[in-house]
Amino acid sequence: MKISFLGAADSVTGSRHLVETGGARVLLDCGLFQGFKTLRERNWAPLPVAPDSIDAVVLSHAHLDHSGWLPRLVREGFRGPIHASPATRDLAEVLLLDSAHLQEEDARRANRGGWTRHAPALPLYTSADARRAIARIVPVATGRSVRIGEVEVSMSPAGHLLGAMALRLQAGGRSLVFSGDLGRADDLLMPPPQPLAQADVLLVESTYGNRRHPQDDVQARLGAIVRATIRRGGSVLLPSFAVGRAQALLLVLQRLKAAGEIPQELPIYLDSPMASTATALYQRHAKLLRIPKREAAGLCEGVTLVGKATESQRLTRSRWPSVIISASGMATGGRVLHHLKAMAPNPRHHIVFPGFQVAGSRGAHLVGGAREVKIHGEYVAVKAEVSHLEGFSGHADADGLMAWLRGFHAAPAHCFVVHGEPDAADTLRLRIQDELGWSVSVPEHRASVDV
Known part of the structure; x- marks a missing residue:
């Protein structure tokens, strides 16, 4: 099994994790980079693999830092299915069309106002690109799994957002779990994330890996x-x-x-x-x-x-x-x-x-x-x-992340901490290492590992 961390490896946005196993190439999430300009500029860089070589995309949820690069991926040649829960499919349609509209509007405004160094400023993608991406989203009914070549993909509710799921890939007797974004036990709207029992390889988010939520009402x-x-x-x-x-x-x-x-x-x-x-x-x-x-x-x-x-x-x-x-x-x-x-x-x-x-x-x-x-x-x-x-916040804090991790019945062979600012990711890494005794690391952006 090979994993390439193409986003959300040294930052909290741009979630893109490419998994090659069971003869298939599966992209977990396809998000936008947000925040500092150096991160946003990554949105314009091509993937290190040809989009048409990716067999399928699986979305954990609809937030743009997890789904917002899909129109660009399709524009650059991806032609496979995009698997998501039914609610994620519905929300992604709304978010992607709005994102495309904002991209187009920002480019028009920059050209009219003259505050662009590009001539002319262009949108990252268009509304037509977004509609093509939406057309490729295949809803996965609750409790069902899908096959991508020899890989079986299943989903488990993660709280956080309507339709949000943790993702599980199984092939050749081995399993990989990607947490997506985990919700809070006391979220106002969403039930708590469901625990999972087993994973050979685990990718866990760390957005709040160095913080506890305030106890304020x-x-x-x-x-x-x-x-x-x-x-x-x-x-x-x-x-x-x-x-x-x-x-x-x-x-x-x-x-x-x-x-x-x-x-x-x-x-x-x-x-x-x-x-x-x-x-x-x-x-x-x-x-x-x-x-x-x-x-x-x-x-x-x-x-x-x-x-x-x-x-x-x-x-x-x-x-x-x-x-x-x-x-x-x-x-x-x-x-x-x-x-x-x-x-x-x-x-x-x-x-x-x-x-x-x-x-x-x-x-x-x-x-x-x-x-x-x-x-x-x-x-x-x-x-x-x-x-x-x-x-x-709809994210589990550091204690919430650790509580979810403690739900596993056995330590994964390795745990990768992703989707966090450097301090948050490394703080969570240390807690996992010291409190759980797991093999754990924080991958670098665009790193590829064989596990």
């Missing part, structure tokens, strides 16, 4: 932020991932209103057509959630869904206190940038990032205390209050 803290902000006449901006995080925020805001902890009449806006569509998908797949169906059905009660761009522009000019949920979650693009430009210079407002911020992203700069931020080629002063609510 996120509902109480968000309620306090909203009350304090509206008392001074300001609004709360929640830059949010459209899939997963936006739905958790809607749930908490509904619970705050029901408990009388924020005013019933307080306007709440969901300014992300993709988040609106994703919320409908969460409601359609409500049986996968841990909340009652009635709560899932009521996520958008009393919430204004902002559809047209003109409506979003009017919202940026509003003087009334409100709560605005808008994508993207790390403020890397989308409508949230217009809200940031309008709200960041005003000290009455409060910008709250409810989740992990990749190093180098605009969100990470703001959470880190930046007093100005570059948006659409110009610098914007940051005088609004900025907070980070890590308690909304």
Whole structure:
């Protein structure tokens, strides 16, 4: 068995792990690199193997750092199936089309504004590329497995996100497990990840490998932020991932209103057509959630869904206190940038990032205390209050990762720690080595190993 770590080996994004076994070449995930420019530039580099030589892709879940390079892979010649859970297939359609639209829009804006060093600026991929990739996604029903040559692929619920799965490959009497992204035992929306008993080779994520989640009551803290902000006449901006995080925020805001902890009449806006569509998908797949169906059905009660761009522009000019949920979650693009430009210079407002911020992203700069931020080629002063609510994270923390690993009945022959910043990955490596006594390492980007 040969494994090539083509992404998420020295960073938390760009998940791409190529496994060659049983006469098949299988790519686990096909994600975008995000964050620092040096990482984003990897999105433009060709794979070290020909895309048409890959037999199949298997997706752990739909987040773009796991699925967002699929249109480029198909554009460069991949013609095999893309296997995913039914919910992942549905969410990936929404995410990939939106990503392509943003790529095209950013290129157009850069060309119009002249703030590009390329002539002309081009999108990484187009909406047509995204539709071709979506057409190749084959849903794998719950409890079913698929065969890729001599390789049998099965999936196990991982929490974290609607449809998210840990992946298991078996061939020639040996097995490889890839955790994908693991969810929390106490996640607001998703059940905890299911334990797995055995793996000869294990790839485990380490996003929070060096951290524990704060013990804060996120509902109480968000309620306090909203009350304090509206008392001074300001609004709360929640830059949010459209899939997963936006739905958790809607749930908490509904619970705050029901408990009388924020005013019933307080306007709440969901300014992300993709988040609106994703919320409908969460409601359609409500049986996968841990909340009652009635709560899932009521996520958008009393919430204004902002559809047209003109409506979003009017919202940026509003003087009334409100709560605005808008994508993207790390403020890397989308409508949230217009809200940031309008709200960041005003000290009455409060910008709250409810989740992990990749190093180098605009969100990470703001959470880190930046007093100005570059948006659409110009610098914007940051005088609004900025907070980070890590308690909304959908990732297992270091203790949660170790708890999942302890579910294995025997040590794998080797464990590779992936999908984490260098410090997080190495900290988790040391815990696995010292507490479990396993053979474990952190692979380098583009390293290939025979196991």
